[in-house]
């Protein structure tokens with residue numbers, strides 16, 4: 476059975492676990508880098524990217540996650556997870572995992588809109604999808620091979636690059652499981668590719 480891990484260093488872990496399990500897959504809260512090789516997909520959740528980064532360094536997750544990605548195993552970054560995956564940060568601070576061809580601006584919505592809920596039109600989904608934004612980042616630039624999946628107020632808030640999927644918002648905080656289903660499809664396809672030689 477396919478297994479999806481949620482990086483469980485800080486942030487919104489249990490909601491992702493519930494969505495994975497309700498889709499009938501095995502979910503693991505990942506606390507050690509040695510667990511990564513047992514997984515078919517990884518979710519990097521929302522939280523505080525600077526705090527998660529400190530823990531990534533402390534628990535020596537950085538190169539194992541980069542290796543996981545090099546094997547084309549799918550990774551889904553939500554909110555802080557998106558910040559962590561970016562190649563570049565717009566404030567010129569040092570980027571973290573540098574896996575995805577995007578430039579990201581942190582906390583991009585002004586104070587009044589610090590947190591809000593809206594409905595997004597998403598490429599490939601028939602009806603609009605509810606989205607919860609919490610001190611959310613935006614993608615200010617996409618580079619090669621990145622497909623924009625959704626915008627809000629003309630800002631890019633969801634994108635895909637091959638085996639990498641990112642959202643500025645928190646799909647796990649809604650009852651709508653379409654983002655999780657999309658990620659699970661990516662995991663299934665990647666799994667098929669590695670088992671057919």
Ligand SMILES: NC(=O)CC[C@H](N)C(=O)O
Pocket residue numbers: 520521522523524525553554555556558581582609610611612
């Ligand atoms: N909800 C979130 O994940 C917030 C992200 C946070 N503002 C950051 O930059 O890390």
